Structures are given as structure tokens and as C-alpha cells.
Amino acid sequence: MISSILLFLLATLLLVGGSELVSRGTASMARHLSISETMIGMTIIAFSTSSPELLVNVFASAGDYPDIAFGNIIGSNIFNILIITGVIGLLCPFSVKRASVLKLLPFSIITTILFWIIINDVALFGSNHNELSRLDGGILVLGVFQFFLFYIIYQLALSHMKLTGGYALRVPDLLTKPFKEKEAEPEPDDKRGIIYTPVFSTIFFLIGIASLIIGGYLVVNEAVVISRDFGPSHKLLSLSFIAIFTSIPELTFSIITLRRGDNSLAAANLLGSNIFNISFVMGISAFIKPLSFNTALNTDMFILVLTSMMLYFLFSGKRVVKHWEATALIITYLAYLSFIVVRG
Template structure:
């Protein structure tokens, strides 16, 4: 009975995180327009952070509650899921055209960031100084993009400002934080009840759940024939997860993770490198390459659950 209740709570929280993120992105976008922010800045900050809001909420809550395995596992797992399952699935359904900017600038940044995280977590801990470095890199990167007037590939919601957007934004934040708390509690209980480690739960179930906005964004982009934009969004989301989410969580509470984390972190590094190579080869992600990414992700899940 407890297991069923935890599963129900997790499902409800996933839906709440998704809806909360939608509220935050839509209302914050209109508020930002009202105070004079450009679509570029909105896309690089408000929308990008909004779609990563579930990861922020779950990772920060888990870090503050001393559940570092769920905290780091969520970010690593979400990134693997984004690149392996979502991006791979998009490519499998319809080959994705890539650009030099996406490959060299964003892909190169993602490779460098992932390597840095591997170095930081080599001793199975993330200190406040290391976390601050991650956050500083994110701020510098966003600042660089704005300075260069780089075009944001984030979809900017339409609509005019309404005074109700302010309470909607506050309600959205409250939903995300509350759902994040109960999500972490239920996932931890489930891990203990069925004998799985918190790391495995974090890197699989929690990671999939917090990737809900990315799944929605990618499907919408695919249906609109904007699969390239979707790929750019996923790469950008991974950068925000590694630099912003982990950076903030580690500053609030330094983390120590399970030794099992190393293999997943190395897998993430290998997958990031493979994805960038695939995007560079022929300047597109083909269907068979998408299939390979999905198989790698499924193989990893099987190893995690049978370990």
C-alpha cells in the first residue's frame, strides 16, 4: 500500500511540476516584457530557467535535506535522458539538422562543462567553491551570448501583460517548490521500500519526471517542424542543469555522492561527446544515430535497476 501511495504521489508531483513550470514561464515572460526585457534575454534566462524549474526545485530540496544522491542523480540522469531518450527519439522520428553554432559553441561548452563536473565529482563530493565556479561560468556564458546578441532558440510564449501574471508567477513558484518537496520524499520512500538506492531512483525515475517540460517543448517543436530548435533547447537545458541547478544546490549545501555515481557521470561525458560528434557528422542527427542514443540510455537504465 505504501508503494502504491508513493507512486501516486510521484505521478501527481510530475503533473504539478509541469503545470507549475508552465505558469512560471508564461507569466514571467509577460512580466519581463512589461519591464522592457528583450525576447533574447527572456529566452536565455526566464524561459530556459523556467523549463529547468523542476530540476531546480527537486535538486535544491534534495540538497537541503541532505539527499545528495537524488540531487546529483537528478541532474546527471536528466541530462542523459535529454540527450539519449528525448533527442534520440526526435532523431529517430525525423532526422535533425544541426548548425555550426549549435555544434561548436553550445556543444563545445557542454563538453567542457561536463568534463569540469567529472573532475569536481571525482572525489565523490561537490564543495561550495566548486559549485560557485559552476554558477559563475553560467552567468559568464549567458552574458557572452547577450553581448554577442546571439539568437535564442527558446520558444518565447506570446501574450500581453496582465496584473494577474504576478500572482500566477508566485503560485507557479509555490507549486514547483511544494511538488519538488513531496517528489523527493516519495522517491526516497520508494527507494527504501523496494530496495533501490537513492542514486538509482534519482538518476532514473526522478530524472524522467523532472524532464517533463523538456519533453513537452520537444514534442511541440517537432510537431511544428522545428526539430532543430528542439535540439538546441535540449543542449541549452543540459547546460543550465549542470551549471545553474548543481551550482545553486551545491552552494546551499555541499554534497557527497554514492560511488555508483561515477559510472553514470562518465556515461554522461561519453554521451555528450558522442552527441556532439553525431551532430557534426553531416551536420545532422540521422535516424540510426537517434536509435543508438536510445539504446545506450535503455542499456544504462537496465544496468542501474539490476545492479
Template structure:
């Protein structure tokens, strides 16, 4: 039975991630067909779409009475985004170049969101009022982002000057490239769009439900906490698409891998993926998440922001990120 539920977990997670892609792509096309501004679509659907699997699984966890999974999922996903994805990308590419806008806008917002999240977590629970606070913080973040970037012109590549005078070409983030694509390719409504929208919604619901159900069964069989599975397997699983994209870019010698998706995804995870479920039911925070996950989240976020200030993430920094992630997993498993 254990093997059966592990298989269900893998299949459910795959369905969850793929359904999110279907939902986002269909929503983009419907928005364009309804003459909604491509910029608005870009900063809403495109920017937050990569976090839909985390949100769906978190809501399912709360509805199944396993609220401790939510915060573990958020923290695990954010740690994996930074230490695993950025670390592996830096090692593969040998150097990552960071856009100035990420340092001027996204890095401070990520630091502020993480700080708020930590403050709220100190009593080891997130209640309704705190969920409202997180959502209000996201509204401020969203409006500020729109205000700052409403005049932004997306180009295939940007030339920037690093400290020291060196000029570099920096590719826009995946979200930015997608915004450019949807701006250039107006959409017309057809049956296929609505079909994949419906399939995406159904897939998200089914995938999230069985992902959480399998986590509960696996934890029961192995006699381990559900938070341990959430902070590791679910977090890494929902981050796999971004990991694959980043590694592929590195292998193709596209050294200028942009990091905008990581900043945006981590902010969304903190403010929305934790905020919305807290409106349904208070979120519990177990010892593993609080004593191990939280300190590593702080370390990962600080390293990411500090590395970004230099606008370069070197191969040795990427290796350090990966070593810290391994240390994180080892600590979770209580091997030292």
C-alpha cells in the same frame, strides 16, 4: 503504502513541472510590463525555465538531507535529454537538422561545462567552493551568450547550407520562438499574472518537497538507493514536457526540429542545478552515480557534440541513442 507513495511521486512531479511553466510565463509577462528588454527575458527566464523543476527538487533534496539525489538528478536529466529526447525525435522525424550557431557556440560551451563538472566530481563530492566555481562558470556562460547573441534577429525560419551544398530550412528552437512571441506581444500587469506567479512558486515548493519525500519513502520500501530513482524516474519525469514537444513536432513532419533547448538545459543543469545546492550543503555522489551515470554522461555528451558537427542526426543515430539509453537503464538495474 508503496502504491500510495508512487502515486504521490507522479502527482508531485506533474505539479512541479506545471508550476514551473506558470512561474516562467508569469515572470515573462511581468518583465515585459516593466519594460525589460525581451532579449534579456529570452536569455534568462525563457532559456533556463525548463530546468526549474530540476533545481527545485535538488534544493528540496539537500534540505531533506538527501544530497546524493542532486548529482544523480543532474546526470540523469542530461542523459535523458540527449539519448532519450534527441534519440526518439530523430527516429520519429527520420533526420534532425542542426543549426550552425549550435555548433559554433553551444556545443563547445556544453563540452566545456561537462568537462568542468567531471573534474569537480572526481573526489566524489561537490563542496561550497566548487559550487561557487560552477556559478561563476554559469555567469561567464551567461555573459558570453548575451554578447554573442545580442544582435541576433529571430525569424520564423532560417535557410542554411549544409556541407555538400544542400539548402535547408531550420526552425528556431522553442526558446527562440518564445522570445519572438514575447517581443511581439507586450504585456500589461493584471491580477491573473500575479496569481499564477504565486501559484507557480507555491506549486514548485510543494511539488519539490513531496517529490523528494516520495522518493525517500519509495527507496525505503523497495530497499534501493535514492540515487537510482533520481537518475531515472525524476530525470525522465522532468524531461517529459520537452519530450512531448519534440515528438509532436516529429509526428507533424517538422523534420527541422531545433536542438538549442537541449544544449542550454544541459549547461544549466550542470552549472546551476548542481551549483546552488552545493552552497547549502556539500553534495555527496554515490557509487551508482559515479560508476554508471558519469561514464554514460560522457558518452552521451560526446555523441551529441560529434553528431552535431555534421549538422545532421539521422534515424540510425537516433536509434543508437535509444539503444544506449536502454543499456544505461539496464546497467543501473545491474542486469548485466
């Protein structure tokens, strides 16, 4: 039993370390290609920091552990909203000024509500059981995720054209020509971080992927063993321990970007990760194997929708997230943790 706990902790370290290496490798390669910082934050970094959730869900789905798959994503997104926003707000009151980031807020809410709808087949569609089917997975990946990518490119293009007086920018130019949005503040050179050689970037990426695969397999495997030997349900483990550990890369990146003074990039990563978790990670999970949805998780989904709307209020209007609001977010998460532990 002790060995299972130690292996679980080792697996989470592999996930966190692997995500960090993948993030460094991909971000460095993107900078070699002169891809804009906003695009890196919204896509490459957001997807890289969500790679632990992806690998855990791949193995959970393949092993037919739907509660782990759903709980991991729901718990991670709640953690991202309440803890990451709370921590960076405590470290330094901040506001989000980039228009393209702010416009992700309604998209995040709509994605979350759509996900909630398609997993409640019994109540809404009269089916025999609640399931995230392969068709639902196709809607998430080929519909929502693809639209998300288009949405980002479109918003960045709009911002650029406003600055250039309506110059029609081609998509390749948009990706490779950095520009400052109207609301963005001047960016010092050190914000771009360390740029590694292409060889080192590739090595980091490959080692990171290997660590993620091993870590993802061990997390699911040992979580099942711990649940069997100690009694906590798959639902409780995934909503709490697994969700927290797989969200550490997002938290780390957000703190680093905050220290560099780029609040909007931290918010872009948070929102991008949450959308990626639902649209791509859950979509791929359903492709691997249809997942039965435990209706007990509807309470957690309601909390996720509520916190997503709360984030809209906190970020919209370029208002500053104050210390007391950040503290309230953290206290809310601790209360949520207490609730799921008591519920079991």
C-alpha cells in the same frame, strides 16, 4: 506504501505543471519586452524547464540526500541528450543551423568534464573524501554559470555584428532587438506562441512557482519513503524515475518547437538546460549543503561525458540527425536504464 507512490506521482505532475506555467509566464513577459527568440530559448525557457530539477535538488540538499541530488542532474542530462534528441529525430529528421546554438556544444562538454573533475577529490586531489563543497558550488555558479550567460550574449552579438557590418551593438539592444542569424530560416509569426497579458503572465508564474515548491518537496520526501519501504536505492530512483519526470518539460517544449519548425530552438533549450543543471542547480545545491559524491556514480558521469561528445558529432557541421541515429539514441537510453536497474 501505495499512498507514497500516489503522492510521488502527484508530485511529479505538480513539477511538470508548475514548470509549464513558469515557462508560459516568463516567456510571455519576455515577448512583451521584445526579447529575441534565440535568447528566450537559450535562457528563459531553458531555465524554466529546468526548474523541477532545481526544486528537487534544493530539498534533496537541505535533507542531506546527496545521491538524489547528483542522480537527478546526471540522469536528467543523459535523458535530455538521448531521449529528447532521439524523439525529435524520430518525429522529423532535423539539423541545427544557428551558429550561436552550435557554439554551445563545446561549452556543454567542457562544463560536464569540469563538474566531473571537481567531484572526484580523492582520485585527483588526494582529499579524504569526494565532495561538492561550497567552494565548488561557487566555481559553478559564479564562474561557469556567469560565463555561460556572457557566452550567450557574446555569440549573439557576434552574429548580429556580422549581419550589420561590424556595428557595435549594446547589450541592452542585443536583448531587446530581435534579429535573424545568418543560418536561421525565416520565422513565421505563429512561432512566437501565445502572448498573455502581463497580469496573466504574473499569475501563471506565481502559481507555477508554488506548484514547483510543493512538488519538489513531495518528490524528495516520497522518494525517501519508497526507497525505505520497497528497497530501491536513492541513486536508482533519482537516475531513473525522478530524472525522467523532471525532464518532461524539456521533452514537451522540444516537441512543440519541432512542430513549429524551429529545430535550433529545441536544441538551444536542450543544451541550455544541461548547462544550467550542472552550473546553477548543482552549484546552488552545494551552497545549501556540501554534498558527498558516491563514486558508484562515476560510471554514470562517464556515460554523460560520452553522450555529450556524441551530441557534438550529431549536431556539428549542420548535419541532419537521421531516423536510424535517433532510434539508436533511444535504444542506448533503454540499455542504460536496464544497466542501472540491474546495478541497483
